[in-house]
């Protein structure tokens with residue numbers, strides 16, 4: 001193991017990375033609040049500024065994945081579709097199996113220049129996560145409680161708001177609604193059986209309401225659905241802590257571009273279309289399992305330097321004052337100040353660990369574990 005690799009596993013490095021992320025995140029959240037008076041005057045300008053501010057936060061996680069852990073991202077897609085990525089609005093339908101699939105998704109967004117404006121139908125709980133959840137308010141992310149009767153109105157309204165968005169965006173939908181676990185899979189296949197639908201081996205049964213309402217409300221705004229299937233080489237189950245420790249993974253993403261006007265308008269036909277899509281996705285995963293690759297031509301969309309430069313900017317800006325502050329505290333000789341600072345650092349570390357915990361599947365929700373009550377705990 002090289003010296004750099006050992007360095008990447010050191011707690012001190014992790015604390016510095018988390019400190020830079022938190023402090024820069026709070027500064028950016030504050031700047032986002034400062035854009036509030038601009039919204040009634042020039043909404044499109046406020047949105048563009050927020051895209052750039054949001055980029056400055058989310059690209060830190062991309063830099064962590066691309067540059068710190070050195071994770072490689074390979075894209076399997078048709079060359080004629082590749083030309084359009086980043087140049088149109090699209091709905092991305094992605095499987096939800098991995099703790100870092102959000103970072104991998106963001107990395108592809110970054111490679112095609114749509115990271116700042118990327119959108120998702122996210123569970124409401126994520127809106128309370130400091131920095132990222134707060135940033136999402138200003139990026140007009142669509143939140144849901146995963147209780148359709150309560151969600152219908154707000155989801156439709158939030159989708160309609162995106163119709164005049166000034167930047168190209170990708171709208172991500174994890175139609176399975178929750179991350180894959182054996183227990184959730186078993187229950188979801190019981191639901192499939194009751195509905196007379198074919199069983200899926202690698203996916204949960206998709207929830208169709210969110211997809212159908214998104215297609216309905218973004219017709220005319222979005223030109224295609226990107227059916228995306230993600231896997232990691234060597235049966236790896238990557239984690240955010242692994243990435244933080246500098247572990248290198250290899251992501252493979254298979255993307256099919258499907259023009260939106262080929263998707264049925266009628267709600268039940270649209271739902272049937274989505275079920276069929278998930279049966280196809282299951283076949284692609286089976287193909288991957290058997291051959292170690294997806295069908296289609298391979299490309300590695302080039303790295304761009306901006307995520308790294310943004311990260312280095314924040315490191316340079318924030319690490320020097322931290323060192324000076326710690327030095328002054330130590331030199332002050334006051335036990336009280338040193339104890340208070342230590343307690344504060346400990347509290348921040350616990351908070352950071354809680355945020356990382358949000359990405360962990362075994363700390364995930366119970367949504368989809370009770371087919372009758374459809375509970376979210």
Ligand SMILES: CC/C=C\C/C=C\C/C=C\C/C=C\C/C=C\C/C=C\CCC(=O)SCCNC(=O)CCNC(=O)[C@H](O)C(C)(C)COP(=O)(O)OP(=O)(O)OC[C@H]1O[C@@H](n2cnc3c(N)ncnc32)[C@H](O)[C@@H]1OP(=O)(O)O
Nearest residue numbers: 102105118122123146147148172177188205207209210371
């Ligand atoms: C070129 C490169 C291309 C691509 C690059 C890839 C990606 C990059 C793109 C963008 C990146 C952007 C951002 C990424 C950053 C961060 C993202 C991070 C994470 C956020 C993700 C989440 O939070 S996922 C959780 C929230 N989202 C969702 O749930 C979306 C999917 N869900 C829906 O759409 C739902 O319909 C709903 C939420 C709108 C409503 O849910 P609800 O459960 O209330 O209603 P439904 O009617 O849908 O469900 C009930 C029906 O389901 C049946 N049922 C009951 N139990 C089960 C079960 N266990 N399994 C399956 N089905 C079940 C039930 O019988 C009901 O059936 P009916 O027939 O009566 O409808």
Ligand SMILES: CCCCCCCCCCCCCCCC(=O)OC[C@@H](O)COP(=O)(O)O
Nearest residue numbers: 021060061064102178179355356358359364365
């Ligand atoms: C450089 C920064 C280093 C430190 C970073 C810490 C950042 C923590 C970021 C928290 C962002 C959380 C986004 C998680 C997205 C996610 O994957 O959510 C899960 C939901 O879909 C489904 O939830 P569930 O029903 O529980 O499976």
